[in-house]
Amino acid sequence: MARRSFDTPCRIAIEQSEAHFHAHVELAGDIEIGPGDRVRVHGEPVQVRFGETIEFQRTATVTRAGPLRRGWTRLAAYFDLSELYEVSFNPGSLR
Known part of the structure; x- marks a missing residue:
């Protein structure tokens, strides 16, 4: 039951503009x-x-x-996903 931890290099890409607002972390070695x-x-x-x-x-x-x-x-996660079933993307009321 013990947790297993390890360190790995990663690349971080951050953008803030009209078109994009994101921060991505890519771990080395496709972990x-x-x-x-x-x-x-x-850091x-x-x-x-x-x-x-910026990327670093x-x-x-x-x-x-x-x-x-x-x-x-x-x-x-299964129960969180099931909350989406109650959302309707149709205009108007349900019959």
């Missing part, structure tokens, strides 16, 4: 992240001005979820 896993990127906070795009390298710690947390996360 798969599963339900319940955690990723923590190390100082970054500020991006409007109209600016950092180190991230990946903590693998144990079987109990992985199962709980999958179960919770």
